[in-house]
Amino acid sequence: MDCSYFRARINHYVDGELGYLETAELQGHLSFCADCAEELAQMSEVRGAMATWGRTELAPPPGFAERVAAAAALEPKPGEATVGRVVGDALDALDDTLGRIPLPGGRTIPVKNVLGYGLAAAAVLIQVERYLRRARELKPL
C-alpha cells in the first residue's frame, strides 16, 4: 500500500477513530516511512499548539465590560416576560423536547424548523386555495 493510503488515515488516527487493526497497520507503516512519520509529527505539533492557544485568554478591548453593562441596562429585566421572549422561550422548549431529525449524509436539522416550514407551506396553500375559490366565484356565468 502506498503512502497516500496512510496519509488519509493520519487524521482519523489523531482523532482516535481508527480501530485496533487499522492502528497497527498505520503504526507499522510509520515505523519505516520517515515521510509519513514526519507528517504525523508536524500535525501533532500544530494540534498541540492549537490546544495550547485554546487555553490562552485574550484581553478584550478596553472598556468592554462597561459597554456590555451599559447595553444590559437598556434591556428589560431578565425575568420579564416580553412577547419576543415568550415566543423565543416556547420555541427553545420545543427544540429541547423534539430534538433533531437526522438527514442523509449525517446532517441533522431541528424538528422545529420542519414544523415551521410546514406551517409556512400550509399558510401559502390556504391563501392560494382562497384565491382560486374567489376567482371561481367571480367568474361571470
Next chain:
Amino acid sequence: MTPSNLKWATLPDPTPAELARAADGEVEAFKTIVERYQGMVYSVAYNVLGNHTDAEDAAQEAFLRCYRKLPQYRSEATFSTWLFRLALNSSIDYKRRERRRPEPVEVPDVAAGEQAELGDGITAATLTSALHDLPNDYRVPTVLRDIYGLPYQEIADLTARPLGTVKVMVHRGRASLRLRLQAEREA
C-alpha cells in the same frame, strides 16, 4: 511558557446569590460576572471569527444572551461551561449573519501580556495569522475541533453541515495550517 492565564478557570463559579442579583436586573452584579469571564468569551469569539471587530460584537451579544437567559441557568452545568456554549453559539450565529469584513492581521494581546510561544517553534503570532488566512469554511470547524476539542457531531450540529463535510473541512484546515507553519519555521 505555560499559559495558565485562564482567569475564569481558576475562579469559583458566581455564587447563587450573585447570580440571583444579576438575574434580578442588578446591572452592577452582572458587570462583575462580565469582568470575570470577558477574557474567555472574547477569546472564543476571536478564534471563531478571526478578527477583533467582529469578535467584540459577538462577545457583547453572547453576554446579552447570557443576561437574558440568567433566570434559566441551572447549576447542572458549571456556569463557565454554560457561558462557553453561549459564546460559541453567538459567534457562529454572528458569522452566519455578517459578511466577514476584511481586516489586517493583528496579533491579539494575550492577557498575560507576553508574546506566547505555543511549542515547537509555533508562536501565537504565526498561528493566529495562519488561522486568519484560512477560508471561513475551514477555519470554524478546525477551531472548534482542535482549539476547543468539540466532537465532530457537535460541530456538524452547530454549523448545520453534514458530518462528512465537517470532517473533510477539518482535515483540509489542518493540512493547510501544517504546511503554512512548516514553511514559516523553515523561512
